[in-house]
Amino acid sequence: MRITMPDSTVIGAAAPRVRFAPSPTGFLHVGSARTFIFNWLYARHNHGTMVLRLDDTDVERNTQASVQSIFDGLRWLGLDWDEEYKQSERLDLHRGQAEAIFAKGLAYRDFTPAHAGDDNQSSSAQGAWLSNPGMRELSREESDRRAAAGETFALRYRVPRGEGRVLRFVDSVYGSQTKLADEVEDFALLRSDGMPTYHLASCVDDADLGISHIIRGQDHLTNTFKHLLIFEALDAPPPQFAHLPLLVAPDGTKLSKRKHGPVVSVTTYRDAGFLPEAFINFLCLLGWSPKDDREFMTLGDLTAAFTLEGVNRANAVVNFSEESPFDAKAVHLNAEHIRALPVERLASCLQPFFEQAGFHATPEKVLAVTQLIRERIKVLREAVGAADFFFAEELAPYDPAELIPQKGDAALARRVLEAAQQVLAATPFDHDSLDKALRDAATQLGLKAGQAFQPIRVAVCGRKNAPPLFETLVVLGRDVCLKRIGQALTKLA
């Protein structure tokens, strides 16, 4: 296959083909998302092809909801893929290849009933389990006879034994890896219900789809020896492997949906108001670095900088807790990306959050508000709480004591608010005019700006901490400001 690139260079067989192969057994979690991102970056950096393959051979555990959740997550990330497959639609290929392997004598039928759970303490005391007694040695005739009689069986790989065979591959991240074939157990290719196992289906598809690089979690590092054996039985050259360090929870264990819940789901980040670019940026810094001091990186920066050589070998902790479900660094990077976004784009990101909160949010107003809060929010969702008073018809109840400035009393607050009423009624409603008029008024009252502005700010916003006063007044408009100051005066009465 030859692909003509936009810059019209022709890439030959060297153009990599990578794949992301999630199994739909739950929501898309951050570890999977990172694997997807690294594959994507590798593909784009090298002008290769990104394949999405749903590894859905575990019928028991697959759900449609999970498929949906994975696509939701991937769509949100905004990273595309070039080809899409479902393993469940390729079962004939898997079974055919299993038969071919069996025909070559590289696999055998195991009629031992599947045993559930971990009742093999006795064998673990001795060492590793390698095969079920008697099954490997069954003659072809005997095996055929029992199969014909309707006995169910699993198909197992006949791992080379007693030859001292060394299995070897060079991992792009972990370097040279070797293992004695004698230590690899006779793993299953086909289950007794005829369904392919993950190992078989995955390798058959990787070979068939011409995958050149397998970039996946380190939990598969030792499985790779089995996969080498399968590729060999398939007469297919093994792809290049690159294993990624695992993402772990603060307790050190691998991130899991079961154990850690929705805090590891991609959609949780989306709903909290992370920007996809920020989320991707954060995930990339877990187990990879550009080897310079850059941390804030756009998708373009990441694509340009990403190499497998830059991947680390040690597991990375995603630092979340009960109190703060998001890693502080993720939050910080998100705030940076929020500030880097053009206001118009940020405003349209904020729009749905405001609408969801039930605000009457016209695009014009949202744009004006966005300018005032963009340095004050770290995740989009916070905008709702930070800007509610811009949209509310009536201010939420607040403590009138807030109206009283430091070293002042209620009488002082009243004087300030009354002066403000006059000024606001008579001054053109723009930033500079209000700035001058309000400062002059403060001077006349013999007050410092801070003292004078607090009552006004609280009257108008219903809280002490808010965006700068004059901009806020302008966005709110004269009528609303005067009305709220009037209400504040009644509170002080």
Next chain:
RNA sequence: GGCGCUAUCGUCUAGGGGUUAGGACGUGAGAUUCUCAAUCUCAAAACCCGGGUUCGAUUCCCGGUAGCGCUACCA
């Protein structure tokens, strides 16, 4: 139990035979400011342990320890 992988501030990481071991987040202090943010400055904070190699190891080697992964007819 067996096999494998890993080990630098609390966290993410840079670095590498001789360095004041660098950056970022977080934390603390200060500056600035109409509050809050943002911004800026400063501070505290790390080479798992033991051997070896070497003039010299945090860096290379071995051992230990710890953590993680795999050890399913899950993926």
